[in-house]
Amino acid sequence: MGELKNVIVGQSGGPTAVINSSLAGVFRTAKMNGAENIYGMRYGIQGLLEEKYVNMSDYIKSELEIELLKRTPSSYLGSCRYKLPGIHEDKEVYEKIFKRFEEFNIGYFIYIGGNDSAETAHIVSQMAKKHKFPLKCFHIPKTIDNDLRCNDHTPGYGSAARYVAMAFMGDNLDNVALGGVKINIVMGRHAGFLTAASALARQHDDDGPHLVYLPEVAFSMDKFLKDVAAVMKKFGRCVVAVSEGIADKSGKPIATLLGGTEKDSHGNVQLSGTGALGDMLAREIKAKLGIKRVRADTFGYIQRSFPGVPSYPDRADAFAVGETAVKVAVGGKFDSGSIAIVRLAGKKYKVKYECVPLKDVAGKTKTMPRCFINRAGNNVTQAFIDYATPLVGELPKMERLI
Numbered sequence: 001m002g003e004l005k006n007v008i009v010g011q012s013g014g015p016t017a018v019i020n021s022s023l024a025g026v027f028r029t030a031k032m033n034g035a036e037n038i039y040g041m042r043y044g045i046q047g048l049l050e051e052k053y054v055n056m057s058d059y060i061k062s063e064l065e066i067e068l069l070k071r072t073p074s075s076y077l078g079s080c081r082y083k084l085p086g087i088h089e090d091k092e093v094y095e096k097i098f099k100r101f102e103e104f105n106i107g108y109f110i111y112i113g114g115n116d117s118a119e120t121a122h123i124v125s126q127m128a129k130k131h132k133f134p135l136k137c138f139h140i141p142k143t144i145d146n147d148l149r150c151n152d153h154t155p156g157y158g159s160a161a162r163y164v165a166m167a168f169m170g171d172n173l174d175n176v177a178l179g180g181v182k183i184n185i186v187m188g189r190h191a192g193f194l195t196a197a198s199a200l201a202r203q204h205d206d207d208g209p210h211l212v213y214l215p216e217v218a219f220s221m222d223k224f225l226k227d228v229a230a231v232m233k234k235f236g237r238c239v240v241a242v243s244e245g246i247a248d249k250s251g252k253p254i255a256t257l258l259g260g261t262e263k264d265s266h267g268n269v270q271l272s273g274t275g276a277l278g279d280m281l282a283r284e285i286k287a288k289l290g291i292k293r294v295r296a297d298t299f300g301y302i303q304r305s306f307p308g309v310p311s312y313p314d315r316a317d318a319f320a321v322g323e324t325a326v327k328v329a330v331g332g333k334f335d336s337g338s339i340a341i342v343r344l345a346g347k348k349y350k351v352k353y354e355c356v357p358l359k360d361v362a363g364k365t366k367t368m369p370r371c372f373i374n375r376a377g378n379n380v381t382q383a384f385i386d387y388a389t390p391l392v393g394e395l396p397k398m399e400r401l402i
Contacts, residue, residue: 005034005035005036005037005105005107006035006036006037006038006039006104006105006106006107006108007026007030007035007037007038007039007106007107007108007110007326008038008039008040008041008048008053008101008104008106008108008109008110009023009026009027009038009039009040009041009056009077009110009111009112010040010041010044010045010047010048010077010110010111010112011023011041011044011075011076011077011078011079011112011113011142012044012045012079012080012081012082012111012112012113012114012116012117012120013079013081013113013114013116013117013142013143014079014114014143014144014301014304015073015074015075015079015304015305016073016074016142016143016144016155016156016159016160016304016305017073017156017159017160017163017304017305017306017307017310017311017314017315018073018142018155018156018158018159018310018311018314018315018317018318019074019075019112019142019155019156019318020069020070020071020072020073020074020075020076021069021070021071021155021315021318021319021322022112022140022142022155022318022319022321022322023040023069023076023077023112023322024066024067024069024070024319024322025070025318025319025320025321025322025323025324025325025326026038026110026112026140026322026323026325026326027056027060027066027069027322028066028323029322029323029326029327030108030326031057033326033327033330035108036105037055037057037104037105038055038056038057039053039054039055039056039104039106040053040054040055040056040076040077041053041077042054042077042078043077043078043079043080044077044078044079044080044082044111044113044117044120045080045082045084045097045111045120045124046080046082047077047078047080048097048100049082049093049096049097051100053100053104054077070315070319071310071315073305073306073307073310074304074305079113081116082120083116083120084120084123084124087123087126087127087130094127094131097124097127098127098128098131098133101133101135102133106135107134107135107136108135108136108138108326108329109121109124109125109128109135109136109137109138110137110138110139110140110325110326110329111124111137111138111139111140112139112140112142112322113139113140113142113143114141114142114143114145114147114148114154115143115147115148115149115361115362115363115364115365116363117139117142118139118141118148118338118358118361118362118363119362119363121137121138121139121336121338121358121362122137122139122336122358122359122362124137125137125335125336125358136329136334136335136336137335137336137358138325138328138329138334138336138337138338138339138355139325139337139338139339139358139361139362140155140321140322140325140338140339141154141155141321141338141339141340141341141361142154142155142156142318143156143157144156144157144159144160144161144187144188144194144303144304145157145187145188145189145191145193145194146161146188146191146193146194146366147188147189147190147191147193147365147366147367148340148361148364148366149360149361149364149365149366150338150340150356150360150361151340151341151342151361151366152341152342152343152351153317153341153343153391154341155314155317155318155321155341156304156314156318157193157194157314157391158311158313158314158317158391158392158393159306159309159310159311159314159315159392160187160194160197160303160304160306161193161194161197161200161311161388161391161392162197162309162310162311162314162392162393162395163302163303163306163309164186164194164195164197164198164299164303165197165198165199165200165201165392165395166201166309166395166396167184167201167299168184168198168201168208168209168239168241169201169203169395169396169398171184171208171239171297172201172202172207172208172209172239173398175208175237175238175239176237176400178293179236179237179293180237180238180291180292180293180294180295181228181232181237181238181239181240181282181285181291181293181294181295182208182238182239182240182294182295182296182297183240183242183278183281183282183285183294183295183296183297184198184209184239184240184241184242184278184296184297184298184299185242185243185244185275185277185278185296185297185298185299186198186241186242186243186244186299186303187244187299187300187301187303187304188215188243188244188245189215189244189245189365190215190245190247190253190365190367191215191216191245191365191366191367191368192214192215192216192243192245192367192368192373193368193388194243194303195212195213195214195241195242195243196212196214196241196368196372196380196384196388197388197392198212198241199212199241199379199380199384199385200385200388200389200392200395201395203397203398204398204400206235208237208238208239208240209239209240209241210231210235210238210239210240211227211228211231211238211239211240211241211378211379212240212241212378212379212380213240213241213242213243213246213378214243214246214368214373214377215243215245215246215247215253215367216367216368216370216373217373217377217378218247218248218249218377219246219247219248219254220248220249221284223378224281224284225284225285225288225289227376227378228240228285228289229289232289232291240281242277242278242281244277244298246277254277254280255276255277258276258277258280274298275296275297275298277298278296278297278298279296281296282294282295282296311391311392311393312393313349313390313391313392313393314391314392314393317341317351320353321339321341321353324339324353324355325339328355333355334355336357336358337355337356337357337358338355338356338357338358338360338361338362339353339354339355339356340353340354340355340356340361341353342354349390368384371383372384372387
């Protein structure tokens with residue numbers, strides 16, 4: 001693998017059902033290409049700074065163990081939400097990082113995560129050039145939010161979307177039996193892709209979710225109440241999907257208006273972790289519409305690493321981007337980059353994997369295109385259904401007697 005044979009890999013941000021598939025892809029492909037050692041950062045870049053790392057070859061010794069890693073949810077190496085200081089803010093941090101790399105003869109830095117993780121890889125790449133350290137830096141996409149630029153979709157999204165769709169299938173059947181209004185708050189931050197996946201649950205004309213509210217459309221409480229009232233009049237019941245990131249017309253997330261929100265080291269507001277948003281919407285429906293049976297749940301972190309319903313296309317993509325990162329690094333054409341998933345044109349679902357500049361992904365957010373959202377701003381279009389269906393795998397069929 002070139003002059004510097006050793007690889008170091010880390011996982012960052014929220015765990016997913018398939019992030020370990022990418023790690024397995026990195027490990028297996030690096031081994032096949034002659035990497036002498038593959039080190040894993042325990043708890044991402046923060047762990048590296050704290051001298052927490054392992055030689056993965058000491059723990060993974062067979063193809064079976066690679067396959068088991070590939071199938072295991074969450075972050076095998078542990079994760080972090082650590083923001084590196086600015087290039088001119090703290091020289092000691094970078095001196096420590098490159099001292100570690102020199103000690104372990106590291107030539108390849110691979111970081112698996114979302115847009116903040118891409119930013120970390122970008123900073124490490126820039127600092128390596130500044131220090132004249134011979135290092136190739138690559139980012140591997142991962143996020144259930146599906147909000148990375150340059151990607152058709154991201155590993156982690158398909159499995160989380162499958163979970164959301166199946167959860168809404170069950171909740172819809174519950175609502176058929178008992179009626180009333182059911183609200184489910186779904187993760188996704190400022191992108192509505194994961195909440196929109198709730199629409200994949202629909203198999204009959206009156207199936208929920210009947211209403212879907214996304215961050216890409218300004219939220220109005222008055223319109224929300226009118227929408228719920230209209231659905232109740234039509235069906236006598238109502239299932240609602242609401243993104244945690246819905247915001248008012250000024251762009252301020254509704255969740256932040258309820259107080260008690262926190263920020264991580266990257267400045268991201270914590271939108272999940274409480275049931276405040278769902279509870280507030282339920283109270284408004286009860287008070288303004290006079291509906292007695294109104295319930296709200298917040299799916300929260302259970303969406304991320306649920307082992308029971310993995311998407312096999314998602315797992316395959318996750319492994320492939322891990323493979324691709326190593327192949328690109330070995331190929332010598334690029335010194336740095338982010339691996340992107342690109343969907344090919346045609347009726348049959350096909351993708352390719354390519355390397356794009358880190359600056360095009362780092363710290364940037366992709367949101368739902370308007371063509372995926374209906375004109376009323378309270379549901380998705382067939383274009384979204386066509387986009388998302390191949391990503392979640394085949395869903396179970398639900399029968400209705402009446």
